[in-house]
Structures are given as C-alpha cells and as structure tokens.
Amino acid sequence: MTHVKSALIIWSVLAAGLVIYYVCLRQHVLHIHDARGEVYIAVALVAVTLGGLVTALFIRIITALLHRSAAAAVTSLQVSLLTGTLLILMAALSQVTAFTPAIEGPNPIAELRPITVNGRAEWLSIRGQDRSKPVLLFLSGGPGGSHLVTARHCFTDLERDYVVVTWEQPGAAKSYNAISPGNITLDTYLSDGATVTDLLRSEFGQDRIYLMGESWGSALGLMMAREHPEHYRAFAGTGQMIDFLETERIDYQVTLEDAQATGNQQLVDKLEKQGPPPYESDIALKTFAYLSPLYGIPARTGQIHDAVCSTMDGPYGVEYGLLDKVYFFWGLYRTFDSFYGKLYPIDLRKSAAEQQIPIHIFHGRYDYNAPTSLVDDYYARLQAPHKSLTYFEHSSHNPWQTENELFIAHVRQVFAEPT
Numbered sequence: 001m002t003h004v005k006s007a008l009i010i011w012s013v014l015a016a017g018l019v020i021y022y023v024c025l026r027q028h029v030l031h032i033h034d035a036r037g038e039v040y041i042a043v044a045l046v047a048v049t050l051g052g053l054v055t056a057l058f059i060r061i062i063t064a065l066l067h068r069s070a071a072a073a074v075t076s077l078q079v080s081l082l083t084g085t086l087l088i089l090m091a092a093l094s095q096v097t098a099f100t101p102a103i104e105g106p107n108p109i110a111e112l113r114p115i116t117v118n119g120r121a122e123w124l125s126i127r128g129q130d131r132s133k134p135v136l137l138f139l140s141g142g143p144g145g146s147h148l149v150t151a152r153h154c155f156t157d158l159e160r161d162y163v164v165v166t167w168e169q170p171g172a173a174k175s176y177n178a179i180s181p182g183n184i185t186l187d188t189y190l191s192d193g194a195t196v197t198d199l200l201r202s203e204f205g206q207d208r209i210y211l212m213g214e215s216w217g218s219a220l221g222l223m224m225a226r227e228h229p230e231h232y233r234a235f236a237g238t239g240q241m242i243d244f245l246e247t248e249r250i251d252y253q254v255t256l257e258d259a260q261a262t263g264n265q266q267l268v269d270k271l272e273k274q275g276p277p278p279y280e281s282d283i284a285l286k287t288f289a290y291l292s293p294l295y296g297i298p299a300r301t302g303q304i305h306d307a308v309c310s311t312m313d314g315p316y317g318v319e320y321g322l323l324d325k326v327y328f329f330w331g332l333y334r335t336f337d338s339f340y341g342k343l344y345p346i347d348l349r350k351s352a353a354e355q356q357i358p359i360h361i362f363h364g365r366y367d368y369n370a371p372t373s374l375v376d377d378y379y380a381r382l383q384a385p386h387k388s389l390t391y392f393e394h395s396s397h398n399p400w401q402t403e404n405e406l407f408i409a410h411v412r413q414v415f416a417e418p419t
Contacts, residue, residue: 011082015089022093026318033101036316038094039325045087052080095321098174100152103159105129112148112319115199117192120178122170124196125319127152128163134233135200135209136162136415139169139193139217139224141239141311143343144181144335146173146328147214149317153309154400157408162415163204167196171335173320176327181338186223186346193224197231208233210415214400215239215370219343222352222359229356234386236411238362239397242374244343248277248287250371255290258297267293278344284337291369298366298396305394307401349378358386360414362407364395388414 026032059073100112109131114121125148136158140147151166158164170178170188179188200209211232213221218237225235241247252271259267270289279286298304315325359382363375372391379389390410392399400407 007078007082011086014086018086018090018093022090022097026097027099031101032318034316035094035318035320038090038322039316042087042090042322045083045090049080049084049087052076052083056080091322095323098319098321098324100125100127100148100319103127103129105160107131109163115196117170117178117195117199120170120192121175122178122192122196123148123168123174125152125166125168126163127155127165128159131163131204133162134415135204135206136164137197137200137209137211138164138166139211139213139221140166140172141213141215141217142169142172142332142336143184143189143216143339144169144171144332145216145311146320146331147311147314148173148319149314150309150311150401152317152319153313154404155408157405158411161412162210165200167193171339172331173328174324176324176331176335181331181335184335184339186342189220190223190227193220194228194231197224197228201231210234210236212236212238212411215241215397218361218370219244219346219348222348222355225355225357225359226352232357234358234360234415234417235355236360236362236414238400238407239367239370240361240363240375240378241370242349242378243347244340245278245345246347247369247371247374248344250373251294251369252276252290254297254368255294259293264293279341282337283341284333287336287340294368295396297368298364301366303394304366304396305402307398308404310401311398349374349381353378353381353383355382355384357384358414358417359384360388360390360410362390362392362399362410364397364399364402365391365393366396369397386417 056073056076059076063069063073098112100110103110107130109126109128111126112123113126114123138151138155146168148166148168151164155164168175170192171181171184197209201207208231211221211225212235218239219241221235221237225232253276256268256271259271274286274289315328320328361375361379363372379387392403392406395402
C-alpha cells in the first residue's frame with residue numbers, strides 16, 4: 001500500500017509539472033521553438049508503458065506455470081498504467097497548447113489557428129511583422145505534406161515584407177482529420193484553396209494576394225491561379241510539377257538506370273518486380289521505392305547545398321502536438337497513397353499553360369523529382385502577362401531550403417514587379 005501511495009504522489013507531481021510546463025512555461029517563459037526534447041520524453045513514456053505491459057504479462061505467465069505469487073506482475077502493470085496516463089495527459093496538453101512563436105515588429109501577427117473551410121476544420125499559420133503588408137499564401141508539397149515549421153524557418157526574412165500564411169491542407173498533419181483521405185479529390189483542394197484565399201482577402205482587406213507553392217503545391221498553385229486569376233497578384237512555383245504520370249515514368253527510369261549503373265541489384269530487382277507507373281494499389285510504397293534513392297543521385301554531384309531547415313526537421317516544431325507529429329507521417333503516407341493516382345491524368349502543359357497573372361518558376365538545376373525537361377517544355381508553352389524561369393545551381397527539389405537566401409531574394413524581386 002505504501003508503494004502505491006508513493007507512486008501516486010510521484011505521478012501527481014509529474015502531472016502537475018506537465019500542466020505547468022505546457023500551460024505557463026513553454027510558450028511564455030521558456031520560449032521553446034524546438035520540441036524534440038518533448039518527443040524524446042514521449043518516446044520514453046511509450047517504451048516504459050509497453051515494456052511494463054509486456055513484463056507484467058510475462059511474469060504472470062511464468063508465475064502461473066510455477067504456481068507462485070504474481071505480485072511483481074501487478075507492480076509492473078501499475079507502473080505501465082501510470083506512465084500511460086502521463087503520456088495521454090502529455091499528448092492532450094501538447095495538442096491544445098500548440099502555437100507558432102511570437103514575432104517582433106511594428107504591427108506583428110503570429111497565429112496558429114483552425115478555420116472552417118467548406119464545413120471542415122483546417123489550420124493556418126499566419127506570420128508577419130506588419131499585418132498591413134501584402135498576404136503571401138504558401139502551398140505545401142505532398143499531397144498530404146506539411147510545412148508549417150519548415151516554412152517558418154525558411155521564410156523568416158519574407159515576414160518583414162509579407163504576411164506569410166501556410167495552409168495546412170486537408171489530409172496533412174494538423175488537418176488530417178478534416179476529411180478521410182479516401183474522399184479527397186482534386187476539387188477538394190481547389191475548392192478549399194479558393195475558400196482559404198477568400199478568407200484571407202476578407203480578413204486583411206486585400207483584393208489580391210500573392211501565391212507560392214512547392215512540389216505538389218506548385219501544381220495546385222498553377223491550377224488555383226488558372227481558376228481565379230482575379231484573386232492573385234502573382235504566382236511563384238518551386239520544385240515545379242507539370243505532368244504527373246510522365247514525371248513518375250521518368251523518375252522510375254532514371255532510378256532504375258542509376259541502380260543498374262552502380263550495381264545495386266537489390267534495387268533493380270525491386271523496381272523490375274513492381275514495374276513502371278501507373279499503379280493502381282500501394283502507390284505510396286511503390287513511388288517511394290524509386291523516389292527515395294532518386295534524391296541520392298544529385299547528392300553525389302557534390303553541388304547540392306545543405307538545407308537551412310529540411311522538411312524532416314518539421315515534426316520537432318511547437319506547431320505540432322504529439323498527435324499531430326504522428327499525423328505528419330501517417331497523413332503523408334495515407335493521403336499520398338489514396339490521392340496521388342488521381343493526379344496521373346493531369347498535364348499542366350495542356351490545362352494551365354494560359355495564365356492571366358505573372359508566373360515565376362524557381363527550379364533546382366539537379367531536380368530529378370520534377371524533371372527539368374518538363375519544366376522547360378511548360379515554360380516554352382506558358383502564356384502569361386509576365387513570366388520567368390530561374391535555375392538554382394546548387395539545389396535539387398528544394399531550392400527554398402538549400403539556397404534559401406538566394407531564393408528569398410528572387411521571390412522578393414519578382415513580387416516587387418508591377419502586377
């Protein structure tokens with residue numbers, strides 16, 4: 001009984017500490033921006049909880065066979081339950097206290113907020129030193145990808161001249177539960193994107209806003225600009241996707257030939273077994289089989305700069321609660337797997353080559369993910385009031401991360417031009 005009381009006292013102290021940390025200290029006193037320490041603690045709690053359950057079961061089986069007391073199993077189970085409840089409390093607190101760090105400026109705005117989009121709850125990160133500046137809406141890659149934290153790191157300098165809004169698209173991280181991934185269609189993204197745009201135009205009193213997208217978001221941006229040019233001043237795309245099925249076929253072939261040339265027979269066998277796209281099932285895993293090694297090809301050139309903040313650093317940010325961190329990965333997998341095949345028929349050279357606003361493309365010279373041949377072809381066909389294509393000589397698919405200062409300078413330059 002004494003051990004139980006002691007355990008409860010320790011649990012109460014730890015629980016009170018968690019509440020004080022998340023509610024009072026984390027944001028306003030300690031100014032935590034990177035929550036990887038919390039992730040490590042959560043992982044430890046998971047390990048202790050599961051370990052306690054397994055140990056209790058093992059002890060119970062052994063003692064039953066030996067006809068002995070199972071008191072140790074009870075103790076192990078109690079420890080497991082106590083750490084499990086701490087983990088649940090920590091997860092709940094991290095969700096409700098998630099935030100985006102404060103900004104200093106003459107009229108700053110730094111908000112992480114849920115919004116209602118066509119009857120669904122989705123999230124926005126809104127950051128700027130002066131809320132009267134032009135709004136810049138950023139579209140993350142994926143589908144199912146989230147860049148709330150990476151965008152905060154990489155676009156800090158843009159926050160001087162713009163209100164930078166990162167939209168957490170349905171099926172991604174904090175917006176994972178907005179809609180079942182299997183029910184997402186292209187119209188879901190286009191309709192939600194138009195609604196988000198209207199909300200921003202109304203809140204900030206701007207007839208037109210700037211639009212920027214990366215990878216999948218770059219294709220979505222071109223389609224949004226094509227549908228509602230009256231809502232946007234200009235568009236900038238990076239890691240520009242053009243023709244989805246042709247992109248996948250090129251990527252598959254490049255990876256296969258590289259694996260053959262480097263003697264990676266295991267990868268050759270795997271790719272030949274699954275065959276080239278299109279795929280009707282297991283799209284995420286089959287696509288990852290050639291996209292993952294594809295990123296290693298430009299790295300071998302020695303020309304690629306390191307990222308200021310990579311996408312995989314994102315889950316450590318304070319914008320995500322512990323559950324959001326799980327959805328960061330699960331949402332990317334599930335949404336990509338369910339939706340990406342619906343993009344195979346899209347060729348923006350046919351559907352979005354005529355634009356009524358300025359279009360600017362910032363592309364990595366060594367981008368094998370979004371082949372430069374398709375970007376060049378699209379740009380040659382593109383008709384717009386003004387257009388530009390800039391190659392970044394030390395980048396692959398993410399120049400906004402790997403050549404960040406140069407990228408920001410180009411964005412500021414093209415968006416400063418009359419629209």
